[in-house]
Amino acid sequence: MNSYFVIGNPIDHSLSPLLHNYWFKKYKIQSEYKKKKLEENDLKDFTNDIRSNHSIKGANVTVPFKKKIIPFLDELSKVSEITGSVNTIIKQNGKLLGDNTDATAFEDTLNDMKYSIHEYGRPLTSLIIGAGGVTSSIIFAIEKLNNAEGTYYIMNRTKKNADDLALKNLPNVNLKPKVLDWGDIPKNLDIIINTTSVGLIKDEELNLDFSTYKGSKNTLFYDLIYNPKETNFLIDARKRGNKVMNGKMMFILQAKKAFLEWTKVDVDIDDEVLKLLDND
Ligand SMILES: NC(=O)c1ccc[n+]([C@@H]2O[C@H](COP(=O)([O-])OP(=O)(O)OC[C@H]3O[C@@H](n4cnc5c(N)ncnc54)[C@H](OP(=O)(O)O)[C@@H]3O)[C@@H](O)[C@H]2O)c1
Incomplete structure (x- = not known):
């Protein structure tokens, strides 16, 4: 065995x-x-x-x-x-x-949702919230989806961690994210990604004000958390009329790619797999 x-x-x-x-x-x-x-x-x-x-x-x-x-x-x-x-x-x-199959999995989910420079004909403007372990994978994917063009942002509770990630720790990322102060939400964003762990515990709040995005039906709010299925970040976005995505498909795709590399079997993503991860 x-x-x-x-x-x-x-x-x-x-x-x-x-x-x-x-x-x-x-x-x-x-x-x-x-x-x-x-x-x-x-x-x-x-x-x-x-x-x-x-x-x-x-x-x-x-x-x-x-x-x-x-x-x-x-x-x-x-x-x-x-x-x-x-x-x-x-x-x-x-x-x-x-x-690193996290980065490619995240990239694939955005491509599937047609959030890429090829579909839009222009770079997408993104805000990445958080600067933890997974965030470098998200930066890599956002840079790639935009062909290293345009502008994207990062903010983190501890600003120094975002500065370190954006300016020091990723020397091979050509297009660096601009570091914002916590709460300084730019206008006209296409994608807003929560890469923090806030929301893993039900009822936790990021306490960021996205009210200017009310009715922005093409703005995607993406939370990497998939359990709970819908964090407050996503509940609020859904109520505002924004597009929402949780981290379940990214999680499945990173596993699918690892499984393929180990076994050479390219698994199907069937309904049973989708249900398997629903805990709430
Ligand atoms: N869907 C998937 O496949 C997938 C894959 C990987 C990770 N994830 C999820 O992504 C999340 C982050 O993972 P990670 O490995 O990057 O975690 P991590 O290294 O522990 O980073 C945690 C991040 O959350 C921030 N944070 C923690 N508590 C906060 C609070 N109360 N208010 C504001 N910010 C806070 C931290 O900010 P500071 O720098 O200020 O501490 C840091 O930026 C987790 O929820 C994980 O489950 C999902």
């Missing part, structure tokens, strides 16, 4: 095992996928275990190790190199390759 893991800390909340084990069963692949809670000083031993243990075929990496895992890997995909973030480890000839 082959094994795959998701490593993180905390890890109890992860729905990745549910998804990957569903696909292993559906496609009759003799494998299991498990959660593993690690401390930072376990990362070296864990990566050595993957290298030496024939039955361990790969892993996902989640908070807070997406960057910290990098020194223990042998190679990085281009996306991981640019974003400084690894969510998928692939074993190739005994070597460990780090990849």
